[in-house]
Amino acid sequence: MRVVPEKTVARLCLYRRILMQMLPDGRRFVRSHDIAAQARVTPAQVRRDIMALGYKGLPGKGYGVQELLDSMSLFIDAPEREEVALVGVGNLGRALLAYLVGRRPNLILRAAFDNDPAKDGLVINGCPCYDVSRMADVIAAFKIKIAVLAVPAAVAQDVAEKLIAYGVKGILNFVPVRLHLPTPVHVEDIDISSSLERVSFFARAKTSAKKASLSPGETVDSRL
Amino acid sequence: MRVVPEKTVARLCLYRRILMQMLPDGRRFVRSHDIAAQARVTPAQVRRDIMALGYKGLPGKGYGVQELLDSMSLFIDAPEREEVALVGVGNLGRALLAYLVGRRPNLILRAAFDNDPAKDGLVINGCPCYDVSRMADVIAAFKIKIAVLAVPAAVAQDVAEKLIAYGVKGILNFVPVRLHLPTPVHVEDIDISSSLERVSFFARAKTSAKKASLSPGETVDSRL
Structure with missing residues (x-):
């Protein structure tokens, strides 16, 4: 075994x-x-x-x-339904709600969080929105272990640390920030903008191979 | 160099x-x-x-x-504006339109395509929708080299081949299908559902390490 x-x-x-x-x-x-x-x-x-x-x-x-x-x-799926939280109901967060709700039968989007008071109490694609101040309560009440992160980059690390403190064990991170979290937490990063930039770069490179200015023998200054 | x-x-x-x-x-x-x-x-x-x-x-x-x-x-960005097409205006496609429009100044979502006649002629988040039958014309007219693919899995390969025939050089593929395309085309795959499944799996595994049933000495039958 x-x-x-x-x-x-x-x-x-x-x-x-x-x-x-x-x-x-x-x-x-x-x-x-x-x-x-x-x-x-x-x-x-x-x-x-x-x-x-x-x-x-x-x-x-x-x-x-x-x-x-x-x-x-x-083997792959949870034996029982698992509850998922989404944090950050901006453009991307809304988009993810529309896409993820109902997609996997055992993964239920149970709660969305945002710091915009106008979103508190809304139900978007069947998923209720709460103010971020209620994260601890709601995550505990629904025993949420999985979170989807779609907050602004500047607050991503802070929000991720809070999620973990409240009991989350896995994060699907759409924020273009590398999170520094304790190892018992599993993080998957998806950076849609960077992926599109790479497609654009290599699509051009395929047409006219892009050259670097570093020649093989050139040394890199280590005082930078 | x-x-x-x-x-x-x-x-x-x-x-x-x-x-x-x-x-x-x-x-x-x-x-x-x-x-x-x-x-x-x-x-x-x-x-x-x-x-x-x-x-x-x-x-x-x-x-x-x-x-x-x-x-x-x-180094990374296109020297001039580049036009991007999105194919498949379902839940995910709409979500991507909302997210990607205006995100990178040099990457312009110029056209979306769908086979639903009800979407032909709509403007979603500032991006016009066309029937798929117009893909060849529109891609040629705007010299579109980059496509975002969000179609049903069953038609992804076929649509991708068409896009390339019409001049597309790079594809950001959100369909959970590995595309088989000629090497001069750059493809980046993003599979949101699989990523969420992996987060769920490892979040559980972190709590109670999941065991495999294959013991180290066991052999794999090659007739399968």
Whole structure:
């Protein structure tokens, strides 16, 4: 028995999405190389990752699509509904509310927080908004362990520390700030603006390769 | 002279966000270790990356915040305005429109596409919506090189291939599908649902370490 590495879990989440796309086709069995081709990993990698689920498949036939999905859900998903809080109901926060509400059956957006008094008491896409001053109470009342962070950069670290003090164990961070948090907390960063900037940069670079001004032998001044 | 690696560009985008957070403090100089602490890399890494910009800083004093930001913008940003298209104006697409419009001065959301006739002709957050049948014309007319993809998974590959045929060079892909595209196209994947699932998984794992059923000596059947 061993703990499953983070990268394996990340790949299993991806395989699940690939399988879910196969369901409407009425397909009953899938082979490791079908998943591998979509996920851009080797078939051997897929087989090793799936072994971590404890589902063995039928040698010569492959994996039952539904059985494999069930094993994945059992492994990845919370056994019971989990409550999620969103902090920061600005443009991005509202957008995330619209997108995330009802998306995963076991992940319930239970509360949104903002410091704008005009938003206190609103229900946005079925999710009630509270003033930030009520974070401690509401998070405790609903036993919320997961938070989505969409606050201004300047307050992100402070809000994250408060969330953890109130009992949150995992943060999906949309703020372009690297949070410094104790290791028992899991953080995933998504920086939409930076990703778009990189797409723009490399789209241009693909047309006319961008050159750097640092030549191979040049030294870097360490007093900076 | 050499091409700048993708990871360097990604870090430079991150450093820029960190610097932008320092601007309101009225700070004039910054040292590599200040940026490094925020970006969670070594100061030597920061100095090497900044050398790629051709901006040298003042040894003993550090980098001028504004000068460094200017060098970064010159390096990262398009010299002229770039036009961006969004494909798929569902929940996520609308959310992205609300978030991205006006966010980066040189990246203009010029057109959105959807196959719902009810959306054809709408202007959402200042961005006009067109029927997908007009993709070729509109992309050519505005010389759009960058696309944000937020369509249903089943059509993502097909839409991406069309975009490239019409001249798009870079795609920010929010669809949980790995696109198979020719190498001259740069793709960045953002999968919000999978990220939230991982946060949920690891938040639980942090509380009670989740175990795998694959023991170290166990073999994986390669006929699957």
